[in-house]
Amino acid sequence: MMPFSMTENLKYQEELIHAWKETFRGIQPLPYPELIETHVSWVLLTKENAYKVKKALKLDFLDFSDLASRRFYCEEEIRLNKRTAPDIYQRVVSLGGSLSAPHINAEPVFEYAVEMKRFSRENEMAHMLEDGRLQALHIDSLAEKIAYFHESLPSITGGVAGMAYGTYDFLLHGLENNYSELGTIFSGSDLMPEREKLDALEALHFAVLEERKETIEKRHRDGFVRECHGDLHMGNIVFIDDEAILFDSIEFSPDFRCVDVICDLAFAFTDLHYFGRADYAWQLLNRYLEETGDYEGAALVDVFGASHALVRAKVAAIRYRQLTDDAQQAASLKESRRYMALAREMLEDRNAGLLITCGLPGAGKSVFSRAALGTIQAIRIRSDIERKRHYGFRSLQSSAGGKINIYSETASEITYGLLEKLADTLLDAGFRVIVDAAFLKKAERERFRHLAADRSVPFVIAMITASPETLLRRVTTRQMQRNDPSEAGPDVLAKKQAQFEPLSSEELSCTIEIVNEDGHDFMSDESGWKHLNQMLLAP
Structure with a gap:
């Protein structure tokens, strides 16, 4: 019998794992079993399962x-x-018998060990992005899955060292540690330029964190700090039948997973930016916000995204110091610099509009705004x-038969008030904001023009047009399919056509017209998008 103390020694652990691997030989088809070693675990792969020790x-x-x-943390990993x-995480199994032939x-x-069902690593999000298979439908699935997960979680109030998880003090402490550690790595004379950039980034990061302090503390009080995933980068997301599956949650420390839900979302948001798909990053954020309604939390995506980028910069810098090969060192240093640059980009002003x-x-x-x-x-x-959310309906749920006509003049006035309040919140956080509504009446448009003026940000009207025949065909098809939040059918179209108040000459001066008709591919019109960007940069 092996003494209990032997399991506390890496040498005997390694012997045990290799002996276990040998017990599978002859009963598994080649190339199985395979053994993968990471910094903190061994993973034994069979044809169907994976066992993590x-x-x-x-x-x-x-x-x-x-x-x-180890047993406790295996159980935590399963939980x-x-x-x-x-469907991936099965159970905790024990390994015993004899050291030479464990079962x-x-x-x-x-x-x-943690027993898991295997899946194709080719379908991990990082691999799909790399080889061009990642599509918009996957981003929507991911956003919906994260939103559903976060909304299922209760709020938490725990913490360590007198600091509650997710509070300003807790975040400040973690940020100070990361900058201190990275500063030590960059302390050599060979990395003085990096140290200077780090010092500037640190000052900016702390300044933005201070600006967001009130929001951070309010969200902690309001219950947005929850036991989340804790490491939701693209390597921990897999798509099975095009459905996003989140795996490998942080089990070893609640410090990393007990966070604001936006901090959890910011992992994938940051990854998509780093790997050149900012469009997908913004799609992810927008779809998540539409699902949850948590527009207030969007103000923190920059702070959390920059914090995640900083940790990646630190890991790459540590690797730079550990490596001896010149080419590998150069690659690691380049990676660290890129993550620092991304952190700064996230923290700088966004050119609100x-x-x-x-x-x-x-x-x-909505096609245009998406x-x-x-x-x-x-x-x-x-x-x-937002109209349906306010009146208690899901986005694709019909409001017909409800006690309130959510499309009445009063309901519409309330809805525009909600849109104005949300837009003001997002403009205050420095975002560019798109308000996707009909805006058929001049008074409705003026309301938002004044909001932009009060905030001293550019204001643009996107006038979307199509022929009467196309409008009728689209609303008829949409009403039959019931796959869109809009419930406007032919009757509503006729009513709205009569209500439309044409744009004034003053309004036309800040308007871009989009013809959304067959034969007019506005989405591929690079000059049109460039012009829109220029209008949103105007003083």
Whole structure:
């Protein structure tokens, strides 16, 4: 029998793992079993399953040093990941019998492992982006999955060292540690330019964090700090039948997973920016906000995104110091610099501006605004969605038969008031904002023009047009399919056509017209998008 103390020693652990691997030979087709080693675990791969064994380590951020702790954290890994990937995470298994021929669930117990169902790594988000298979439908699926996950979680109030998770003090402490550690790495004379850039980034980061302090504390009080995933980068997201699955949640420390929900979302938001798909990053953020209505939280995506980028910069810098190969060193240093540059980009002013749509039902206002949000990097507020949210309906749920006519003049006035309030909140946070609504009346448009003037930001009207025949065809088809939040059919179209108040000459001076008709591909019109961007940069 192997003494219990042997499992606390990496040498004996490694012998056990290799012996376990040998027990699979002859009963698994080649090339299985495979053994993969990471910094903190071994993963044994069979054809159908994967078994993760935690190394007997005690580090600053984790403690797997004894068998009891490894069993506990295996159970935590199952508990946490069952929330988002129940078909992948199966159970905790024991490993025992004899050191030379260990088996699952044999006695005495030497070790514990997490049993998982295997999936194709080719379908991990990072791989799909790299080889061009990642599409808009995957981003929508991811946003919806994260939103559903976050909304299922209760708020938490715990913390460490007298600091509650997700508070300003907790975030400040973590940020100070990361800058201190990275500053130490950049302390050598060979990295003085990097140290100077780091010092400037640090000052900016702390300044923006201070600006967001009130929002951070309010969100903590309002329950937006929850036991989230904690490491939701693209390597921990897989698509199975085009559905996003979130896996490998942080089990070893609640410090990393007990965060504001926007902090959790910001991992993938940051990754998409870094790998050149800012359009997908903004699509992800927008779809998430539409699902949750958490527009207030958007103000923190810059702080959290920059913090994630800073950690990546630190990891790359550590690797730079550890490597000896010149080419590998250069690559690691370049990566660290790029992440620092991304952090700064996220924290700098966003050139706030306000864009409203104007058009009849079926003109394609939402098609345009969806395309625009990634191109001009904006947050969109859709009247169809916010109207239904306010009156207690889901976005695709019909309001017919409800106690209140949510399309009455009074309801519409309330809806425009909600849109104005949300737009003001987002403009205050420095965002470009798209308000996707009909804006058929001049008074409605003037209301938002005054908002832009009060905020001293550019104001643009996007006039979306299509022929009467096209409008009728589109609303008729949409009403039959019931796959859009808008409920406007032919009767509503006729009513709105009669209500439309043409734009004045003053309004036309800040208007861009989009013809959304067959044969007019506005989404591929680079000059048109460039012109729109220039209008939003105007004083």
